[in-house]
Amino acid sequence: MPQGQLFVISAPSGAGKTSLVAATIARVRDLAVSVSHTTRSPRPGEVDGRDYHFVEQTEFENLIASGSLFEHAKVFGNFYGTSKKAVEAQLAAGTDVILEIDWQGAAQVREMAPEAISIFILPPTRVALRERLIGRKQDDAAIIDSRMAEADETIEQAPHFDYWVINDDFEIALEQLKSIIVSHRQRRPQIESKHPNFLEKLLGQQ
Numbered sequence: 001m002p003q004g005q006l007f008v009i010s011a012p013s014g015a016g017k018t019s020l021v022a023a024t025i026a027r028v029r030d031l032a033v034s035v036s037h038t039t040r041s042p043r044p045g046e047v048d049g050r051d052y053h054f055v056e057q058t059e060f061e062n063l064i065a066s067g068s069l070f071e072h073a074k075v076f077g078n079f080y081g082t083s084k085k086a087v088e089a090q091l092a093a094g095t096d097v098i099l100e101i102d103w104q105g106a107a108q109v110r111e112m113a114p115e116a117i118s119i120f121i122l123p124p125t126r127v128a129l130r131e132r133l134i135g136r137k138q139d140d141a142a143i144i145d146s147r148m149a150e151a152d153e154t155i156e157q158a159p160h161f162d163y164w165v166i167n168d169d170f171e172i173a174l175e176q177l178k179s180i181i182v183s184h185r186q187r188r189p190q191i192e193s194k195h196p197n198f199l200e201k202l203l204g205q206q
Helices: 017-027 057-065 084-092 103-112 126-135 141-155 170-185 188-194 198-204
Strands: 006-010 031-033 069-075 078-083 096-100 117-122 163-166
Touching (some): 078 103
């Protein structure tokens, strides 16, 4: 049966991870992003079930206790987690899956699924990162300062990832992210998974 590839993508807040993932999903076939569960409140324009599964903390704790989450982490006072059942179903169907998660969750995934490909999105400079956080107009100055302090801890985790994408020019960063995903689809194990006995069939042709 076809088996999809798991991609883990992390970044400091404001580096452009969500926008890059959304653009990649729109341009690459048979690729999906896992919809995480979170205890935080929806932001303007976010839709339950599309952007996140918004749940109460009690429900989230029940998901942890039942072993239903592939990974989970507490970020900026809120909990985030990925449904194990949903990811496994997508991979089993041959769909490549992106986990757009915090570095803490990425560390958990690396332990449970060492075959996962990890990608870290970096800002070109700290000045650019702060400007992007301000430009989002979602947080006040105190929260932005907190996110910048958190960014240092997050960026320190970059050496644990397989690939780095520096998001200076969005279109260039998008092409780089797409190329990582597409190139891994051409690895022999992936091709053999999607086309069983291909060589035998090819050599058997007259």
